[in-house]
Amino acid sequence: MKNKCLMTALVLCSLLAAACASVSAVDEKPAPAGSAPVVYPDYAGEKTPLAVLPMGLSQQAAKRYPHLMESSVGMGVHNMLTDALYRTKRFRFVEQDENVVKEVFRKQWLAASGAVDQSSAVELGKVLGAKKVIYGEVYDYSEGKSETITGVRKSVTPRVRVGIQVRLVDVETLEYVPASGTAYGADWGEAAQKAVETAVEKLICQLPN
DSSP: OHHHHHHHHHHHHHHHHHHHHHHHHHHHSOOOTTSSOOOOOOOOSOOEEEEEOOOEEOHHHHHHOGGGGSHHHHHHHHHHHHHHHHTTTOEEEOOOOHHHHHHHHIIIIITOOOSOOHHHHHHHHHHTTOSEEEEEEEEEEEEEEEEEEETTEEEEEEEEEEEEEEEEEETTTOOEEEEEEEEEESSHHHHHHHHHHHHHHHHHHTSOO
């Protein structure tokens, strides 16, 4: 009887260990990059006053793909970046001066001059009353197609690549934290969203808890 109980206990322990290993393997499996907006844990620290400047567009991307210079495209990626930063729960956004935003947007996106330089970003951050300012550019963009063969059928789908570089700068110490994200998608919106999410997630990982 004693041996039977011992054998039962060993079997139960083995099953429990296998189940735990199975759960662990599932939990550790990474989610596909950009499959959904990143959910950040609650942040108990003090929220930093932040100004988010409109992104720049690299001259190379603008020259090769002039349709990117539409204002809706630039403001779209700016809104994506602001939304992703807001969900980190680490920042308090200063009220944006509409004239400042429009001027930066006109110079950096519509003129395709790339990212605003750090000194200008710092000055703008001070004008807006921010402790930190974030700026960057869409430095990489390409359009192509991907082919999928199923049996004897071949399907062709659009494939867009977007690369985004951001930089978080302290307006007093001038210390900065860079981060970038590159992603693929079926169109501009999908690829840009994934690239922004990746860049912001990398940025937050470098900040103190």
